[in-house]
Amino acid sequence: MQYQYIQTECEDNVGIIRLNRPEVVNALNLKLIDELTSEMERMDGDPSIRAILLTGSDKAFAAGADINEMAEEGAISMLWRDQFAVWDRISRISVPIIAAVSGYALGGGCELMMNCDIVIASETARIGQPEINLGVMPGAGGTQRLTKAVGKVKAMEMMLTGDPITAEEALQYGLVNKVLPVEVYYQEALKLAKRISLQAPNAVRLIKQSVLKAQDHRLAEGMEYERNCFYLLFASEDQKEGMKAFIEKRKPKFTGR
Numbered sequence: 001m002q003y004q005y006i007q008t009e010c011e012d013n014v015g016i017i018r019l020n021r022p023e024v025v026n027a028l029n030l031k032l033i034d035e036l037t038s039e040m041e042r043m044d045g046d047p048s049i050r051a052i053l054l055t056g057s058d059k060a061f062a063a064g065a066d067i068n069e070m071a072e073e074g075a076i077s078m079l080w081r082d083q084f085a086v087w088d089r090i091s092r093i094s095v096p097i098i099a100a101v102s103g104y105a106l107g108g109g110c111e112l113m114m115n116c117d118i119v120i121a122s123e124t125a126r127i128g129q130p131e132i133n134l135g136v137m138p139g140a141g142g143t144q145r146l147t148k149a150v151g152k153v154k155a156m157e158m159m160l161t162g163d164p165i166t167a168e169e170a171l172q173y174g175l176v177n178k179v180l181p182v183e184v185y186y187q188e189a190l191k192l193a194k195r196i197s198l199q200a201p202n203a204v205r206l207i208k209q210s211v212l213k214a215q216d217h218r219l220a221e222g223m224e225y226e227r228n229c230f231y232l233l234f235a236s237e238d239q240k241e242g243m244k245a246f247i248e249k250r251k252p253k254f255t256g257r
């Protein structure tokens with residue numbers, strides 16, 4: 001598939017997507033988001049792909065939604081265009097998405113990062129929601145996801161001042177998993193994605209779904225969902241293989257069946 005604003009490749013069982021609009025610091029226009037969502041859904045439907053690695057360049061993960069595309073819009077055209085609805089499809093991707101983030105992750109870039117499941121950042125990452133400086137506010141989940149991730153007072157500070165935080169601060173607030181030198185963050189993220197891609201695929205998907213339930217549901221509902229997923233995995237060959245391998249003191253070979 002030929003795309004204009006993303007580059008894709010596959011390494012082992014990892015689908016790699018690179019945002020590629022360098023002339024505007026990877027600003028997320030409608031076409032880029034459409035390409036990204038379509039490709040993620042294609043990868044999600046391909047049984048050979050067991051994790052997705054999403055990245056940008058060393059300079060920028062993404063500098064937010066495309067301001068030029070929105071500057072002249074009115075409330076009604078924005079309402080009917082409903083440009084952020086397509087982002088909901090990203091949160092329904094069932095394989096884990098690992099983000100390798102360097103440089104700017106601002107506005108929609110930060111929101112896209114927060115849609116990912118694991119984030120490996122470079123020391124140069126600057127993460128924030130600067131929409132207030134444009135006279136607007138986050139529209140792709142920032143007020144909700146950032147608040148859940150970093151807590152009310154930090155989220156308020158970030159969104160009301162528009163000031164980005166450093167990678168180290170993001171680590172301290174649990175917004176990213178790891179901070180590494182810019183020379184190695186991408187390779188480390190790929191290594192992690194490959195490691196996850198070797199795990200039993202059904203268990204991986206159901207763990208992801210269960211963890212996401214913890215964000216939106218009450219404990220009792222989440223526990224019930226988790227339990228049903230746990231029982232369901234006993235229908236898989238990988239459960240038999242995983243437990244048998246443990247007993248036989250060897251490494252399991254998971255097939256996804």
Ligand code: CAA
Pocket residue numbers: 023024025027028063064065066067068104106107108109111130131134137138139140141142
């Ligand atoms: N949309 C459109 N164009 C953008 C852009 C964006 N979000 N961010 C940068 N660009 C463009 C610039 O206009 C510039 O274009 P020209 O070369 O034609 O002038 C080019 O990219 C390079 O940008 P800079 O010269 O500004 O590069 P820099 O390295 O000096 O600064 C930056 C980088 C700090 C990211 C700065 O560009 C910036 O602040 N960008 C805007 C960030 C922002 O406000 N994001 C929020 C967008 S709204 C949103 O995301 C809503 C939502 O909730 C989804």
